[in-house]
Amino acid sequence: MELKTRILKWSAGVPVAMIGIKTAEAMGVHENDRVSIKKIDSAEPKDFLTVINIADKIVKEGEIGISSEIQESFNLKKNQRVEVNIANSPKSLDYIRKKIDKKELSKKEIKEIINDIVNNSLSEPEIAMFVSGMYENKMTFKETINLIESFVESGEKLSFKGKYIADKHCIGGIPGNRTTPIVVSICAAAGLTFPKTSSKAITSAAGTADVIESIAKIEFSTKELHEIIEKTGAFMIWGGSIELVPADSKIIRIEKMLKIDPHAQLLASIISKKLAVGSKYVLIDIPYGKNAKVDFKQGLELKESFEKYGKYFKLHLKAVLTKGSEPIGNGVGPFLELLDIIKVLNPYEKGPEDLKNRSVFLSGQLLELTKKAKKGEGEKIAEEILKSGKAFNKFQEIISAQKGSIKNISLGKFKKDMLAKSTGEINGINNKKINMLARVAGCPTDKASGLYIHHHVGKKVKKGDKILTIYSESKPRLLEAIKYYNKEKPIEISK
Amino acid sequence: MELKTRILKWSAGVPVAMIGIKTAEAMGVHENDRVSIKKIDSAEPKDFLTVINIADKIVKEGEIGISSEIQESFNLKKNQRVEVNIANSPKSLDYIRKKIDKKELSKKEIKEIINDIVNNSLSEPEIAMFVSGMYENKMTFKETINLIESFVESGEKLSFKGKYIADKHCIGGIPGNRTTPIVVSICAAAGLTFPKTSSKAITSAAGTADVIESIAKIEFSTKELHEIIEKTGAFMIWGGSIELVPADSKIIRIEKMLKIDPHAQLLASIISKKLAVGSKYVLIDIPYGKNAKVDFKQGLELKESFEKYGKYFKLHLKAVLTKGSEPIGNGVGPFLELLDIIKVLNPYEKGPEDLKNRSVFLSGQLLELTKKAKKGEGEKIAEEILKSGKAFNKFQEIISAQKGSIKNISLGKFKKDMLAKSTGEINGINNKKINMLARVAGCPTDKASGLYIHHHVGKKVKKGDKILTIYSESKPRLLEAIKYYNKEKPIEISK
Numbered sequence: 001m002e003l004k005t006r007i008l009k010w011s012a013g014v015p016v017a018m019i020g021i022k023t024a025e026a027m028g029v030h031e032n033d034r035v036s037i038k039k040i041d042s043a044e045p046k047d048f049l050t051v052i053n054i055a056d057k058i059v060k061e062g063e064i065g066i067s068s069e070i071q072e073s074f075n076l077k078k079n080q081r082v083e084v085n086i087a088n089s090p091k092s093l094d095y096i097r098k099k100i101d102k103k104e105l106s107k108k109e110i111k112e113i114i115n116d117i118v119n120n121s122l123s124e125p126e127i128a129m130f131v132s133g134m135y136e137n138k139m140t141f142k143e144t145i146n147l148i149e150s151f152v153e154s155g156e157k158l159s160f161k162g163k164y165i166a167d168k169h170c171i172g173g174i175p176g177n178r179t180t181p182i183v184v185s186i187c188a189a190a191g192l193t194f195p196k197t198s199s200k201a202i203t204s205a206a207g208t209a210d211v212i213e214s215i216a217k218i219e220f221s222t223k224e225l226h227e228i229i230e231k232t233g234a235f236m237i238w239g240g241s242i243e244l245v246p247a248d249s250k251i252i253r254i255e256k257m258l259k260i261d262p263h264a265q266l267l268a269s270i271i272s273k274k275l276a277v278g279s280k281y282v283l284i285d286i287p288y289g290k291n292a293k294v295d296f297k298q299g300l301e302l303k304e305s306f307e308k309y310g311k312y313f314k315l316h317l318k319a320v321l322t323k324g325s326e327p328i329g330n331g332v333g334p335f336l337e338l339l340d341i342i343k344v345l346n347p348y349e350k351g352p353e354d355l356k357n358r359s360v361f362l363s364g365q366l367l368e369l370t371k372k373a374k375k376g377e378g379e380k381i382a383e384e385i386l387k388s389g390k391a392f393n394k395f396q397e398i399i400s401a402q403k404g405s406i407k408n409i410s411l412g413k414f415k416k417d418m419l420a421k422s423t424g425e426i427n428g429i430n431n432k433k434i435n436m437l438a439r440v441a442g443c444p445t446d447k448a449s450g451l452y453i454h455h456h457v458g459k460k461v462k463k464g465d466k467i468l469t470i471y472s473e474s475k476p477r478l479l480e481a482i483k484y485y486n487k488e489k490p491i492e493i494s495k
Numbered sequence: 496m497e498l499k500t501r502i503l504k505w506s507a508g509v510p511v512a513m514i515g516i517k518t519a520e521a522m523g524v525h526e527n528d529r530v531s532i533k534k535i536d537s538a539e540p541k542d543f544l545t546v547i548n549i550a551d552k553i554v555k556e557g558e559i560g561i562s563s564e565i566q567e568s569f570n571l572k573k574n575q576r577v578e579v580n581i582a583n584s585p586k587s588l589d590y591i592r593k594k595i596d597k598k599e600l601s602k603k604e605i606k607e608i609i610n611d612i613v614n615n616s617l618s619e620p621e622i623a624m625f626v627s628g629m630y631e632n633k634m635t636f637k638e639t640i641n642l643i644e645s646f647v648e649s650g651e652k653l654s655f656k657g658k659y660i661a662d663k664h665c666i667g668g669i670p671g672n673r674t675t676p677i678v679v680s681i682c683a684a685a686g687l688t689f690p691k692t693s694s695k696a697i698t699s700a701a702g703t704a705d706v707i708e709s710i711a712k713i714e715f716s717t718k719e720l721h722e723i724i725e726k727t728g729a730f731m732i733w734g735g736s737i738e739l740v741p742a743d744s745k746i747i748r749i750e751k752m753l754k755i756d757p758h759a760q761l762l763a764s765i766i767s768k769k770l771a772v773g774s775k776y777v778l779i780d781i782p783y784g785k786n787a788k789v790d791f792k793q794g795l796e797l798k799e800s801f802e803k804y805g806k807y808f809k810l811h812l813k814a815v816l817t818k819g820s821e822p823i824g825n826g827v828g829p830f831l832e833l834l835d836i837i838k839v840l841n842p843y844e845k846g847p848e849d850l851k852n853r854s855v856f857l858s859g860q861l862l863e864l865t866k867k868a869k870k871g872e873g874e875k876i877a878e879e880i881l882k883s884g885k886a887f888n889k890f891q892e893i894i895s896a897q898k899g900s901i902k903n904i905s906l907g908k909f910k911k912d913m914l915a916k917s918t919g920e921i922n923g924i925n926n927k928k929i930n931m932l933a934r935v936a937g938c939p940t941d942k943a944s945g946l947y948i949h950h951h952v953g954k955k956v957k958k959g960d961k962i963l964t965i966y967s968e969s970k971p972r973l974l975e976a977i978k979y980y981n982k983e984k985p986i987e988i989s990k
Contacts, residue, residue, distance in 0.1 A: 001971070008550060008552075008553065009516075009550055009551035009552060010513075010548060010549075010550040010551075010553065011526045011548060011549045011550065012511070012526060012527065012548045013526040013527025013546075013548075014527070016507070018505075021504075025969075026969070027969070027971060028937055028941070028967075028968065028969030028971055028972040030940050031506045031507060031508040032507065032508025032509070051508075053505060053506060053507040053508075054505075054506045055503060055504055055505040055506065056504035056505075057503075057504060058503065058505065058553055085971070086971060086972070086975060088935065088975075089752075089754070093753075093754060097753075097754065097755060100627055100630055100631050100755070102631070123752065124619060124620045124623075125619045125620050125622070125623035125749055125752050125753060126623070126752065126753060127620070128619075128620035128621075128623035128624050128627070129623050129624075129626075129627045129753050129755075131624075132595055132623070132624045132627035132628065132631070133627065133631070135595055136595050136597070136627070136628070136631050136632065137631065254620055257584075257618065257620050257621065258588075258592075258620060258621060258624050259584070259588060259592065260592060260595070260624075440583065442523055445525050446523070472523070473523065474520075474521070474522065474523030475523075476496070476522060476523050476580070476581060477523040477581070480581060480583075
């Protein structure tokens with residue numbers, strides 16, 4: 001049926017559209033049904049699929065109300081003529097069921113699932129079933145290869161000049177472990193080409209994309225990205241923005257909700273993005289330990305997996321295990337982490353030692369992998385670049401090329417110091433609870449919210465000493481965070 | 496934060512609420528977050544949980560827009576003062592993850608999941624993960640017992656006078672297999688008390704509740720239900736209506752979307768409802784065969800399961816296997832099935848033999864189980880009751896007590912006869928494709944839509960003979976159905 005668009009400033013977090021009661025009856029559509037929207041008078045061949053809401057008065061009969069999510073991804077104008085039709089559940093739902101029936105999926109089947117996620121044919125509960133299926137039944141080597149290839153084929157590909165196109169990735173889970181901006185700055189200063197795409201937080205308080213977004217743009221056109229690389233040798237952008245792997249953000253959204261992160265999806269998400277930006281030298285950082293995403297044994301398995309898939313796709317890929325039993329640095333949350341990063345980069349300031357050492361180690365590994373440093377000399381060269389101020393200059397150059405500045409960093413309007421209730425030694429900081437606490441305070445959406453962790457494990461404290469400060473941009477969230485802190489006790493003090 | 500309600504005639508299929516951009520900022524709420532709504536000036540202790548949409552202009556700042564689903568289940572008035580707060584993801588999400596980690600859940604954990612489904616704390620993708628988990632990892636005997644008990648404890652319980660409280664249930668999957676109204680009428684005429692709750696269609700074209708709803712009310716208060724039983728000895732209502740097992744409808748909604756039906760959930764859904772209405776004598780009908788939900792072996796396993804759980808809960812429960820390789824009767828869809836039922840019940844008409852024989856068989860089994868008939872004589876007595884017109888009278892009595900009438904049955908405005916393309920013998924009718932075809936035509940929501948199957952398997956037809964008629968209430972749905980029919984060919988003719 002032909003309808004006219006009405007642009008509603010309406011955001012549900014997922015694409016939704018709204019039609020009137022009579023329009024719904026005429027179309028034979030019921031609420032929560034799927035419909036396809038096609039632009040009339042447009043050469044664009046692609047339909048957009050969405051679930052439908054039915055409402056009286058909000059939209060007129062003959063109109064279709066468009067949510068912000070659809071408008072953004074499908075670029076519709078107001079009063080635009082569109083053809084709207086009932087869409088049945090896609091064939092790929094059968095393949096998802098096949099996976100939860102513990103059967104192996106073919107390349108064709110995986111490709112169709114991924115395409116249907118991209119074009120919005122699969123609903124959130126259906127994607128949740130796919131994620132659960134991957135989590136429970138694992139994916140075989142062949143399935144994972146096919147998942148990676150389907151990811152890459154479903155999106156755009158970038159290609160940069162230069163022999164040493166490098167990349168690093170951390171599997172995450174450790175609050176404050178924001179080495180990427182430092183490693184990118186050191187390596188780009190050393191002459192590597194570093195097209196870094198990062199994700200937004202899945203279960204943690206912030207991802208690198210959230211952190212950079214707080215002071216610079218993280219979404220650019222392909223043309224702009226080439227210009228930035230030409231000028232600075234590197235960028236740090238949001239991987240979800242350039243349609244490199246468009247299925248990935250949608251799957252990650254569901255993983256976030258379900259709080260699970262299947263092995264195959266983790267591997268595919270990372271490797272596909274490295275392939276899509278044309279990286280050749282890739283370092284994977286796997287923090288392990290109590291409260292990390294993996295223990296030592298699982299970390300080793302993951303390292304082997306990464307190197308196996310890296311080899312298959314002809315990458316120079318190395319995975320390293322790093323200790324991950326407590327938060328790194330002091331800040332947790334976009335702005336708070338940036339303050340740590342700048343202190344490490346700035347040769348005239350003293351940043352957190354643990355964050356600095358880890359960044360130097362990872363940079364050293366990459367310099368050796370690309371043969372920019374001889375074996376055993378990578379860390380020394382990285383340290384020199386940091387000391388010289390070249391890395392700090394490079395960082396500011398990149399941020400400025402991404403239309404940002406490090407000048408406007410402020411912290412949450414509302415704050416609360418949490419004090420030690422007894423004298424003793426800090427003998428544990430729970431990563432998961434710290435992440436959750438920061439999220440309750442408003443991370444990663446509210447950039448100025450987060451935590452400042454005053455001490456690390458092993459430090460002796462006296463009763464009444466500050467051990468943690470919570471920042472938030474909203475009073476109710478601060479109160480929720482204090483309640484969570486008191487209940488969950490993320491920092492343990494022995495007597 | 497205190498907000499005032501605005502009632503929106505807005506239906507998304509799930510509970511949703513809408514607030515303005517500034518209100519969202521002040522609360523620190525992001526789109527798709529969960530909030531709790533609590534009535535101020537009300538003794539009602541229960542919060543209602545919902546996901547939030549953010550919109551400009553549709554609601555004023557300081558207001559919360561309420562969807563039809565919330566209004567119905569939480570009974571809110573316009574301009575009502577409510578306290579709205581951020582709600583974090585519930586503890587029960589951890590238990591769901593535990594299940595997909597292949598671990599056994601305790602009674603406490605299952606109970607909390609079920610309660611959180613009931614009070615809306617778990618979102619649809621989260622429930623989808625639970626359903627996938629039950630499907631993939633199965634539930635142990637103990638878990639299933641706990642699931643059944645949690646279901647029963649989460650809802651209301653009914654209790655009727657009378658020694659012979661009987662019930663029947665069919666696991667479904669066979670189009671047109673609408674024996675329930677006939678069996679209920681025969682057994683109630685024979686003196687059994689028959690408080691029948693039925694579900695709406697999950698994957699089929701219609702459930703008994705959809706069929707009865709097309710001519711009578713299927714939602715009543717507890718008081719009204721007692722009055723109907725007092726008067727007629729039976730009722731046929733929608734199980735989802737009386738909050739007997741409120742979690743069940745929400746889980747079934749997701750199963751419908753995912754098109755899976757886990758074993759434990761199937762057992763728990765059925766047995767919990769029999770327990771909640773106080774049934775003592777229960778007959779379970781398990782159709783098996785090609786294109787049925789189960790094959791013979793799976794049917795036997797299911798029979799054993801049902802009888803095992805029945806025994807645990809001290810029910811006189813018998814499960815029978817019936818052939819289910821093709822549709823029963825001629826009609827598929829609410830009104831079309833009713834026409835078949837009335838023809839079987841009315842002693843002056845001739846209804847489909849297969850539907851009649853099956854109904855007599857099941858009635859006979861129940862009469863023997865309750866000792867209303869001697870072993871081997873149940874069918875004879877059932878047949879006599881049918882012939883005498885007593886069952887037809889009883890049926891009309893029940894429908895009239897449920898404020899309905901059998902007079903207003905009409906068929907879809909749009910119809911299309913599908914003709915045999917060649918001369919030959921019908922050698923297969925695919926249940927799943929027939930169900931899907933009827934759904935495409937508008938079933939179960941559009942009562943007058945559906946299919947008339949002119950012949951059964953084994954019948955010889957000539958080229959040009961009518962083999963199927965499609966009815967629909969909307970032109971686009973009819974066209975979609977014709978397209979589906981031509982593509983999927985649900986009826987096979989051998990040459």
